[in-house]
Amino acid sequence: MIKWQVIKTINELLRYAYILVRESYFIEYRTRRVIRKSEEMASRVEHGALLYMFISFLVSIVLAGMLGLSVMSRRTELLASATLSMSTMCFIFTFIFVSLYSWILQEYRLLEPLRVLPLSEDKISLIVSLYSLFYVLPMIFSPLIFLLIVLTKYPELLVAVHILLGTYSSIILSIGLAYSLANFMISYGKVSGRVLKAKISRLISVAIFVVAMFLFQISQGLIGYLTKLLTQMVETPTISALWFVYPISIIEGVRSSLSDLSKSLQLLLVQIVYTFIFSVFYVKSFNKYYVKVTTPVVITLRYEIPPIISPRRWTMNKLVAIIIKDFKTVIREPRTASLVFLPLYSTAVFLISLLSAKSSTDPRFLDFLFAVYAGMLIMLMPSVSLQLVMSEGKAVWFSLHVLGKRQLLKGKILFTILTCATYSVTVALAMSLMFKTLVPLVLAIEALLISYAVSCVVAKIIAPSLTPTTRAMPRFTITEILMFSLISSLMTGIPLGAYYLMRILSVEVGGLLVSLIICLLEVGIGHSMMKKISEGAL
Amino acid sequence: MKTETRVLIEVKDVVKTYGDIVALDHVNLEVHSGEILGLLGPNGSGKSTLIRIVAGLLKPDKGEVYVNGYNPLKNPIEVRKLIGYVPEEVVLYESLSIREFFEFIARARGLNPSHFKERVTRFVEALGLSNRLDDLIGSLSKGNKQKVAIIAALLHDPLILLLDEPIIGLDPISAKIFKEYLLELRDQGRAILFSTHILEIAEKICDRIAVIYRGRIVAQGSIEELRSEAKTKGTLEDVFLQVTGKTEEVSKIIEALREM
Numbered sequence: 062m063i064k065w066q067v068i069k070t071i072n073e074l075l076r077y078a079y080i081l082v083r084e085s086y087f088i089e090y091r092t093r094r095v096i097r098k099s100e101e102m103a104s105r106v107e108h109g110a111l112l113y114m115f116i117s118f119l120v121s122i123v124l125a126g127m128l129g130l131s132v133m134s135r136r137t138e139l140l141a142s143a144t145l146s147m148s149t150m151c152f153i154f155t156f157i158f159v160s161l162y163s164w165i166l167q168e169y170r171l172l173e174p175l176r177v178l179p180l181s182e183d184k185i186s187l188i189v190s191l192y193s194l195f196y197v198l199p200m201i202f203s204p205l206i207f208l209l210i211v212l213t214k215y216p217e218l219l220v221a222v223h224i225l226l227g228t229y230s231s232i233i234l235s236i237g238l239a240y241s242l243a244n245f246m247i248s249y250g251k252v253s254g255r256v257l258k259a260k261i262s263r264l265i266s267v268a269i270f271v272v273a274m275f276l277f278q279i280s281q282g283l284i285g286y287l288t289k290l291l292t293q294m295v296e297t298p299t300i301s302a303l304w305f306v307y308p309i310s311i312i313e314g315v316r317s318s319l320s321d322l323s324k325s326l327q328l329l330l331v332q333i334v335y336t337f338i339f340s341v342f343y344v345k346s347f348n349k350y351y352v353k354v355t356t357p358v359v360i361t362l363r364y365e366i367p368p369i370i371s372p373r374r375w376t377m378n379k380l381v382a383i384i385i386k387d388f389k390t391v392i393r394e395p396r397t398a399s400l401v402f403l404p405l406y407s408t409a410v411f412l413i414s415l416l417s418a419k420s421s422t423d424p425r426f427l428d429f430l431f432a433v434y435a436g437m438l439i440m441l442m443p444s445v446s447l448q449l450v451m452s453e454g455k456a457v458w459f460s461l462h463v464l465g466k467r468q469l470l471k472g473k474i475l476f477t478i479l480t481c482a483t484y485s486v487t488v489a490l491a492m493s494l495m496f497k498t499l500v501p502l503v504l505a506i507e508a509l510l511i512s513y514a515v516s517c518v519v520a521k522i523i524a525p526s527l528t529p530t531t532r533a534m535p536r537f538t539i540t541e542i543l544m545f546s547l548i549s550s551l552m553t554g555i556p557l558g559a560y561y562l563m564r565i566l567s568v569e570v571g572g573l574l575v576s577l578i579i580c581l582l583e584v585g586i587g588h589s590m591m592k593k594i595s596e597g598a599l
Numbered sequence: 600m601k602t603e604t605r606v607l608i609e610v611k612d613v614v615k616t617y618g619d620i621v622a623l624d625h626v627n628l629e630v631h632s633g634e635i636l637g638l639l640g641p642n643g644s645g646k647s648t649l650i651r652i653v654a655g656l657l658k659p660d661k662g663e664v665y666v667n668g669y670n671p672l673k674n675p676i677e678v679r680k681l682i683g684y685v686p687e688e689v690v691l692y693e694s695l696s697i698r699e700f701f702e703f704i705a706r707a708r709g710l711n712p713s714h715f716k717e718r719v720t721r722f723v724e725a726l727g728l729s730n731r732l733d734d735l736i737g738s739l740s741k742g743n744k745q746k747v748a749i750i751a752a753l754l755h756d757p758l759i760l761l762l763d764e765p766i767i768g769l770d771p772i773s774a775k776i777f778k779e780y781l782l783e784l785r786d787q788g789r790a791i792l793f794s795t796h797i798l799e800i801a802e803k804i805c806d807r808i809a810v811i812y813r814g815r816i817v818a819q820g821s822i823e824e825l826r827s828e829a830k831t832k833g834t835l836e837d838v839f840l841q842v843t844g845k846t847e848e849v850s851k852i853i854e855a856l857r858e859m
Contacts, residue, residue: 073706080692080703087694087737103735106694173690174751176656178707179679356657 086110129210227311383472517587613662637805683752693737
């Protein structure tokens with residue numbers, strides 16, 4: 062009878078936890094896509110969260126398998142670095158997932174409907190625990206898969222224990238840290254818009270959201286790069302001297318399991334102590350998190366009247382108004398931020414590939430990478446500016462009422478170009494310094510100019526479909542998509558083609574100049590097309 | 600013939616602060632069975648904080664609260680069984696359909712399935728949601744979400760209702776139906792704590808009104824008692840301005856706007 066009651070209670074708690082999971086998935090999904098029909102929404106959320114986690118699970122298993130296989134045919138040092146990579150992977154993925162979803166739980170006040178129901182605090186706390194653990198699930202089995210593969214090559218008990226302790230203690234630490242971060246964000250996130258800590262916490266929360274969006278896509282390259290970096294680290298004497306410090310203790314533990322039994326046993330004890338400390342930290346962080354997440358943040362009005370400051374004269378311009386407003390939205394609203402940082406994410410993928418290929422001295426390969434970099438920016442920026450118009454959502458009528466279609470589109474395009482410029486030019490400058498050539502920097506500037514031109518042309522084409530009631534990106538026909546691709550390819554291909562052609566003819570500086578002039582001409586064309594867009598709302 | 604009433608909500612000397620801001624300053628009030636007490640005050644005056652404390656969702660810094668004799672912090676489950684709560688900012692599970700959400704509430708409250716079916720059918724018909732039962736809550740308008748929250752609060756036939764600005768967002772027909780239903784619930788002996796800043800609503804449905812301003816109850820009583828306290832025969836708006844000491848300030852503000 063008691064057993065049946067326990068099963069019933071567990072079933073009940075799991076059901077509530079899954080409602081929270083489903084809700085979080087829905088919130089996260091809705092920030093990425095515009096869903097128009099209720100039936101479409103219902104079918105997406107029905108099993109979406111489970112499917113999402115299943116895919117995450119598969120990815121983590123594949124990555125674990127890849128890491129496991131990497132130790133098969135190499136030297137024993139690689140086993141240590143692969144274990145550390147595995148622990149790092151577990152740590153990063155768990156951290157991102159738990160902090161993202163614990164943030165969503167508090168930000169969207171998902172516990173509120175539960176808190177008015179006759180459920181005990183213990184039950185609600187267990188529901189929150191189960192909810193968070195759901196996001197750890199994809200990582201739970203990957204250390205085991207990794208271990209199974211490793212055991213086929215190194216069938217040693219101590220190796221197995223070190224691997225398990227190293228990876229699972231990293232997961233526990235990661236959850237604890239994720240809750241601590243969530244605590245920080247809850248404490249300062251809504252206190253006041255003018256407090257520095259509140260601003261930082263908002264930035265962190267948005268950054269986590271953006272990183273989480275793209276983590277899986279960049280994970281493969283990231284893990285490959287980490288393995289390479291850690292392999293180099295393992296071999297340095299400084300690292301060996303700090304053998305008892307986490308996470309070096311993981312490397313040393315695995316390594317000593319194959320060579321030095323007494324050191325391995327010492328490290329086993331060290332790892333057990335770490336696991337205990339991390340578990341205590343996890344429990345404490347969770348308890349703090351739970352208290353904070355169940356204490357509603359009530360924003361009260363201050364009785365003192367804050368001074369009203371006039372905006373600066375130079376900001377009293379429609380385009381500047383959009384840019385300032387969008388900048389504020391980006392640092393506060395994850396959906397817009399993830400859109401604006403889409404080219405940055407692509408840049409990250411590019412950078413990881415570049416770092417992996419750093420040893421490559423083949424100039425043709427580097428040329429190819431620079432071209433891909435510029436091409437990616439050009440391909441993504443116009444879509445970002447259009448998505449930004451759509452992200453106005455229900456407010457689009459207001460923007461169109463006050464600003465007019467041309468100003469709105471132009472403001473969004475300029476904002477996208479300016480924000481993308483900040484990181485793309487920085488990355489390009491770093492690349493120019495690294496490879497001692499101006500090409501990446503000039504190409505990045507050209508990419509920004511071409512993006513502006515392409516965005517203007519595309520804006521002219523889609524402008525008629527933008528109305529004050531627009532809620533989603535217009536659905537384009539295959540012909541229209543082909544036409545956009547053709548325009549974009551032509552506007553990218555002419556200047557870049559001119560540069561590479563002149564480079565083949567060994568006129569590199571001349572090539573850069575010619576391509577820059579073509580880009581400026583394209584900007585002129587784009588600008589004149591932009592002028593043809595209606596100044597009204599329709 | 601007046602039936603005997605008992606105190607169902609008792610707030611004793613409650614103080615709540617947020618940092619250096621005093622949200623509630625030694626608040627005392629009682630709500631009896633068969634009574635609608637209107638909590639009237641401007642935005643940020645402490646109405647929601649007080650209702651949250653009564654619901655056991657916030658801990659007061661000082662003072663005590665009893666709901667049908669239970670302390671919400673010491674006996675949260677008993678209190679939650681007794682109350683139906685509609686928050687000012689409604690939070691619902693938007694990934695659930697209306698039907699799924701009500702089923703969730705019914706399971707969590709352990710309702711009788713046939714009783715549940717009957718109540719849901721009546722409420723969704725009354726508030727015009729019958730044809731939207733399978734729509735996701737996320738796809739509903741603000742007004743319809745408000746209706747879902749109201750039905751969810753009423754499903755278990757609570758003895759006490761805590762309603763924080765519940766009419767906001769409702770269409771006129773639903774608002775009328777809901778107000779009439781509240782009067783019916785009052786007649787059945789329920790206690791209703793109803794927060795609003797819309798004076799006409801307070802005037803129409805509340806038996807007594809507590810005016811809250813900057814965290815303090817500045818006046819309490821029936822509308823007639825408030826009029827006599829404020830020494831005015833005017834509307835509730837005049838009474839409100841009088842007891843909050845805002846009559847002169849409001850006149851000056853209107854004058855300043857005219858001069859702009």
